[in-house]
Amino acid sequence: MAVREEALRAANVLIPGHGGDEMNAYQALTGESGPRPGVLVIHHLPGWDSPTKEITRRFAANGYNAICPNLYAREGIDTDPDDAAAAARGKGGVPDEQFLGDASGAIDALRALPNSNGKVGVIGYCSGGRQSFLTAVSLAVDAAVDCYGAFVTGTIPDGFPLKVVTLADRTGSLRCPLLGLFGDDDKFPTPEHVAELEHALVAAGKTYEFHSYEGAGHAFFATDRPSFRPEAALDGWQRIFSWFGTYLADSEA
């Protein structure tokens, strides 16, 4: 039976993040009963914005429970997301350790939902794509999607203002299958950066699937930006739901 997309329920919730800090998160729950998988949605550098919350609702509309934590909650839970993003950017972004504590809190919240099947996937866009990979090599998740995450591979430029390190050397720790969706015209990551990650995945014997779209660059999923590429986004969404459908299915089903 088809998922009743109109039956989703969405609201802001408070959950514990890194170090027990109180963090707000946007939670969208499927209206379907029975064991359901969860998805951790990681927002991009511009913050916990409306388009990312729309993505979160999309997962609920398709039968998943989804949570998008506000990674900039330490700038103030009631702070406008764009102001919080500007402040966080000025501080060099979110440290990886803090991000992982927040991600862990969100994953725990997904698994604690009464209709959870215990499976959790992670997806992120832009800087969140890198953080999705970071989650997948660090925490117990069952499937991951990296949408054009920069600085998983490559080289961090000298004097770079954000506190990031590349992650390719941690590929051997990848705990789950990885789907990567990229644009051929992207500069961060370039096709060479994507190839470097693919090489590392092959060398480590990991399950992965990469797609890079011709005529698309960075942020081709972003419907509110000129970078939006409908054909790539439509195909990408189908691949995301196929990926999560395969790896987050209820084991008992």
Place this chain on the structure above:
Amino acid sequence: MCSYLTVPADITGSAKGPDGWFSVTSASVYFDHPFHAPLEHALNIDFADRDRGPGARVAVELSADSARELVRCIEAALDAAGEAAR
């Protein structure tokens, strides 16, 4: 692309936000995805007083051409003011 790059500056002046005028002490300049402007990339400037929290901010997002024109106008205004602007 996401440039991620941010060029900060210490400044002295005031800006008017939704709650009225306030002193600004920093400007962050970056060319990256805008939050609101219908552009792939924009020259973004945040005028802020960090001591008053993230909300004490006046933000502008300009096209690259607009930003260059603004730089030209600022230089022209300062030059026209002569000694007073030195």
